[in-house]
Amino acid sequence: MRSFPEAARGELANVQLRTNLRAATDTIRAKRARVVGEVPDWEELREAGRAIKADVLAHLDEYLLQFEAAFRAAGGVVHWARDADEANAIVVEIARSHGADEVVKVKSLTTDEIRLNDALETAGIHALETDFAELILQLDGDWPSHILVPAIHRNRAEIRDLFARTIAPGIDSDDPHVLAEAARIFLRERFLTAGVGVSGANFAVAETGTLCVVESEGNGRMCTTLPPVLVTVLGIEKLVPRFADLQVFLQLLPRSATGERMNPYTSLWTGVSDGDGPQELHVVLLDNGRTRVLRDEIGRQALACIRCSACLNVCPVYTRTGGHAYGSVYPGPIGAILTPQLRGIENASSLPFASSLCGACYEVCPVKIDIPAVLVHLRGQVRAPLRERSLMRAVAWMLGGRRRFEFAQRLARATQRLAAPRAWTETRDLKSIPAESFRSWWRRSRG
Numbered sequence: 001m002r003s004f005p006e007a008a009r010g011e012l013a014n015v016q017l018r019t020n021l022r023a024a025t026d027t028i029r030a031k032r033a034r035v036v037g038e039v040p041d042w043e044e045l046r047e048a049g050r051a052i053k054a055d056v057l058a059h060l061d062e063y064l065l066q067f068e069a070a071f072r073a074a075g076g077v078v079h080w081a082r083d084a085d086e087a088n089a090i091v092v093e094i095a096r097s098h099g100a101d102e103v104v105k106v107k108s109l110t111t112d113e114i115r116l117n118d119a120l121e122t123a124g125i126h127a128l129e130t131d132f133a134e135l136i137l138q139l140d141g142d143w144p145s146h147i148l149v150p151a152i153h154r155n156r157a158e159i160r161d162l163f164a165r166t167i168a169p170g171i172d173s174d175d176p177h178v179l180a181e182a183a184r185i186f187l188r189e190r191f192l193t194a195g196v197g198v199s200g201a202n203f204a205v206a207e208t209g210t211l212c213v214v215e216s217e218g219n220g221r222m223c224t225t226l227p228p229v230l231v232t233v234l235g236i237e238k239l240v241p242r243f244a245d246l247q248v249f250l251q252l253l254p255r256s257a258t259g260e261r262m263n264p265y266t267s268l269w270t271g272v273s274d275g276d277g278p279q280e281l282h283v284v285l286l287d288n289g290r291t292r293v294l295r296d297e298i299g300r301q302a303l304a305c306i307r308c309s310a311c312l313n314v315c316p317v318y319t320r321t322g323g324h325a326y327g328s329v330y331p332g333p334i335g336a337i338l339t340p341q342l343r344g345i346e347n348a349s350s351l352p353f354a355s356s357l358c359g360a361c362y363e364v365c366p367v368k369i370d371i372p373a374v375l376v377h378l379r380g381q382v383r384a385p386l387r388e389r390s391l392m393r394a395v396a397w398m399l400g401g402r403r404r405f406e407f408a409q410r411l412a413r414a415t416q417r418l419a420a421p422r423a424w425t426e427t428r429d430l431k432s433i434p435a436e437s438f439r440s441w442w443r444r445s446r447g
Ligand code: SF4
Pocket: 256, 304, 305, 306, 307, 308, 309, 310, 311, 312, 334, 361, 364, 365, 366, 367, 368, 369
């Protein structure tokens, strides 16, 4: 994985990306502020969301077993996967056992995290993304740069040209209705003939074994109801204890995500019903580093994330670099704390530094994840380069004695013009050191 500064440098030079990001995030941010402002008990809702998630993380083992029992009792099959390879193998095996050479997919960050599409392709099974933006990216071999608006970096003319080359030869308009209709015609047939559907889930209810997907286009509902077999890959942190808890999150999520009072499609399914929807239902409970994150009392709050992306839209770093610079399916502030924990800090050590620590992410987070605190906590785990460590040791020694400190002041005063560090002062002003220290002025003025 390239370091964040290295990856960001290239993205910052992309003017179109910055223009698209600016327009999209400004719009979503304003919509969010408007609909959140309408809710008099928004802070209480946030606190309720935080408390429910904290309870889930504190008792995850119990809730997982409760969910497993309820899901089985409703007629579903439960699989446990320690990592991406195990999860992928389970989904491949289910698809193979039904002779599927194509599965239809609901947009799912969890399946992107484990690179399920690649695993299916390797097994000769095509995974067709049915979310409009995900379809665009798949057709062009591109990857998402925003949690909710994956193709935020693409514009309409590009999409028209892409469709003309792939699913809609002859299309010559970049009108959104025309583009959406082309995708609809292409997808409808595939929904009706697919033998296996694959989804993630936004929430899973421990007491009832219910799964819940929220989305804007209706493609998710097609995937979860039309194919006779449905497999849902669920990160184990997605549980909520009670069905009634959904009322908290179904208010918090759409307002924080797309700035809507309610998302257009909320699909809930509990087990199998004769003659209605999939007749074979699987859930894959995915760990993939989550139990390791759970051990860290400060870092574990990242697992409370409901993937609304509000923190991305307010982040001064994300809104300039976009999502690709984060090298993960989880971009922005949440990515900066989740990816290093899931992959191991040694594999993503630059991400906790991809923040100005302004705190805007914390202010908008619907479940009150203290992202700045986790960033600082993770920074403390990164081993600084030798030069920086030596410098800090020297500073500590110098500050450890009055005479040494005063000598350093005099030295700095005399040499400040020569010694100004170039990389630092290229983008910042270095305040000059006063001609006299406060202590010496005090002594002098008192005679
Ligand atoms: S960290 Fe909070 S604001 Fe960011 S995506 Fe997750 S829930 Fe939303």
